[in-house]
Amino acid sequence: MTHEDKRKHFIAHSRKGMKMQVVDACKGVASYATVIKALNNPSKYKSKKEQQVIDTAFEIVNVN
Helix, strand or coil: CHHHHHHHHHHHCCCCCHHHHHHHHHHCCCCCCHHHHHHHHCCCCCCCHHHHEEEEEEEEHHCC
C-alpha cells in the first residue's frame, strides 16, 4: 500500500478530531503545518516526515 493510498484511507475513514490526534502523536517529529499538509495534499512524492505522518495517521484510523 502506497503512502497516497494510506492518506486516502485516512481521509475516507477518519472521524472528527482524528487530525488533532495525529498532530499530537507527531509532536517532535513534524510541525502542525507539515501534518496538515501531508494529510490534505495529494501528491506522489512525500518527504520522509510526511511519510511518517501518514503512517501514524493510518495506524490511528485502524486502531480506532
